[in-house]
Amino acid sequence: MKQLTNKNNIGWLFVLISVVAITLFYFYPMFDAFLLSFQSGMGANLEYVGLNNWSRLLNDPTLRQALINTMTYLIIQVPLMIVLALFFSVILNDPDLKFRGFFRTAIFLPAVTSLVAYSVIFKYMFSIDGIVNQLLLNLNFISEPIAFISDPFWAKVVIILAITWRWTGYNMIFYLSALQNIDRSIYEAARIDGANSFQQFIQITIPMLKPIILFTTITSTIGTLQLFDEVVNITSGGPGIQTISISQYIYDLSFKYTPNFGYAATVSYVIVILVVILSIIQFKVAGEKE
């Protein structure tokens, strides 16, 4: 009985439950998917093919395009969104601002809309006779409507705009809560030393927010790598495969084409590998000591 009440052992018991659950529902499927990535075949006719799937990855033009697209979204969209979110949060943190609650809600609101619903609305806003084209035509910026959805360049722009609209408010909330934890006296001291607002922002706010910036960058990066709903609903990957994302390609391989679950599992491991690599880079760049 004495042993039972041993704090350490009771602690392990509590941990055990989640360890077993995580092993069963996370690690086992991951391991199984890894085995699956060495098999190939149509539907239920899977057989081991060794490294064939992995070598097929190297000469797969669709995967290459999906990677290029995802990287394009990543490089343009994530910094854009982080900077915007920082900008909004600093403005909204100003105690002298009127209607702060209203603006906060307004900017956060997109984050609670359904992914599919907002994607469909964006698609219609940017269609040939959609509201955006009408507006540009009426303002005489363009002489004939732009085919946003069927043009490789503009389609990417629409996707980036859509994701930025949806997720900026979400990231802003993290910054807002972190800003509220920064001691006011630091700013006061800076002001006494003669620092202007911009210097305060660069020298105090950014360094104080660094862990949060790192966190939001990593979650946004992972989110972008898993991008699916927006692309499928706005452009369905088109024109051609000019906007396809890796997740959509996995879906296509499993459900749109004759199913090849083996190769689809291999492609999904590409995302895993990318997430690991990018996260390591971000930690290094941000200079975390641990």
Add this chain to the structure above:
Amino acid sequence: MKKIFTLLLILMLGVLAACGGDDTSNDDTGGSDSDNGTDSGETSDGVQSVTAWAWDPNFNIRALELANQAYDGDSEMYVEIIENAQDDIIQRLNAGLSSGTTQGMPNIVLIEDYRAQSFLQSYPDAFYPLTDYINPDDFAQYKVEATSFDGDIYGLPFDTGVSGLYVRTDYLEEAGYTVEDLSDITWKEYIEIGKEVKAATGKDMITLDPNDFGMVRMMLQSAGEWYFEEDGNTPALADNPALEEIFVLYKEMMDADIVKLNSDWSQFVSAFNSGDVATVPTGNWITPSVKAEASQSGNWAVLPLPRLEVDGAVNTSNLGGSSWYVLNQDGKELAAEFLANTFGSNEQFYTDLVTEIGALGTYIPGTQGEAFEQEDPFFGGQAIIQDFATWSEQIPPVNYGMHTYAVDDILKVEMQNYLNGADVGDVLDNAQSQAETQLR
């Protein structure tokens, strides 16, 4: 200590096992369709039932409801109809069949013809052959080809995707054409007329979605060709004169500026409902959508599809269409018997299909009768169902093969390259080599 650990472990395993057990009984928590998870069932009064999945409440689900009424076989039975979106059906079938369980699977399922071979070959033994239940000669030949595998017929052919050219007679008149000028023409002539129509009326001739290759597939089948060789597996993209001609025509249409681009179904429908295009070449299933704009009544006619110039090309083709399949599990005999009794042999039932929902089947003995001669005032008194039925007999049969949609996506990319100035032979060679490496 060890004992307690062991006890806890056993307890936890017990809980997990119970969760696993619960799964089966909770399977049918799909809201109203409470029988979602059952195979064939029997109600208390001895009437047996089988489940069926279909996707369109105005079309194939209505057809099943009619079939329930029409059924007059020996067994006391009915079909429980469950509506699922087509994409969901594909996903759930793939998930269920690949895991090897029949739990939660229906007895009867509707599958699009383009996907049929992929399912039949991906999951051997998952489907129940209907060879003993129906006579293949009763059905349009191209449907039998699409639903057969390895000498057996697995699908009961349902609707036809026989295509035609829907035209706005008022726009044609304005440009100085009669419907005869557009009957039995080639696509080349079609484009020339399109330019004139655009010049005279300012309306585009056609609406196209660059991301939907239905148009290309329809043109291809009219020449008796497909993306693959006869075996349905070897890509035939390079040195395919029909496909090359289609690419060239597609570009000519784009260059002639007679195309209104659309990017999804609703924009496609609104393009002709709003009167922005003069013609719509597509499958006969578009009729209800065309007629939805009642103010255009009397201004439409349906003509034979334009043809390609390659050898063997005809003025008719097919776009889409689906068939009923029976899953190889308990209740299969009952399900097959039901299909054979209704869709497989009942001529009166096919007449009802036409009159009640305008669905044109592919059961040849069921494509005659008064219902087909009905004149439609919307189309200026033309007996369009009769015309479609006649054209559907001439649709060239092709083997849709395993990878129609995968090749679609390869070709879409190459089409963009071609439109941007690449050589047509090069892009098709490219597509061929991509298809060869990807489709293994």
